[in-house]
Amino acid sequence: MSKRGPKPRDFWAQVEHGTGCWEWMGTRFGNGYGRTGDGRGAHRVAYEMCVGPITDGLLVMHACDNPGCVRPDHLSVGTPADNLADMVAKGRSVRGTANSQARLDEASVRRIRVEVA
Numbered sequence: 001m002s003k004r005g006p007k008p009r010d011f012w013a014q015v016e017h018g019t020g021c022w023e024w025m026g027t028r029f030g031n032g033y034g035r036t037g038d039g040r041g042a043h044r045v046a047y048e049m050c051v052g053p054i055t056d057g058l059l060v061m062h063a064c065d066n067p068g069c070v071r072p073d074h075l076s077v078g079t080p081a082d083n084l085a086d087m088v089a090k091g092r093s094v095r096g097t098a099n100s101q102a103r104l105d106e107a108s109v110r111r112i113r114v115e116v117a
Helices: 008-012 042-050 080-089 106-116
Strands: 015-017 022-024 059-062 075-078
Touching (some): 059 080
Antiparallel strands (some): 015 022
16 A cells, blocks of 8 residues: 555454445545545555555445445546546436536526526
8 A cells, every 4th residue: 555554364353244335334525425543535445455555546346336435346446537437337426406516497497598598
């Protein structure tokens, strides 16, 4: 690992090994991702322990979409753009007024399009 972190025995003792996802049973961040004692994401630590270092700027993505999963074969690295494309491909992106960041409703968009045309 590139950073000091938990000993493998201590780390894996906090994991429930199931037939699917391996669930982190330790502390979690508010978004559901596991949190190790040194403040790093448990999924990142698992990836580093089992696969290798994570290049700066890359994310560790979950094929299973389970933020608490630390199973190495459910994890891969990718760019933020890769992560976004994965989210869209899996139908997890929120569009239109369902998005809390939306500034226009559908009627406003239609009116603007008519005015521009």
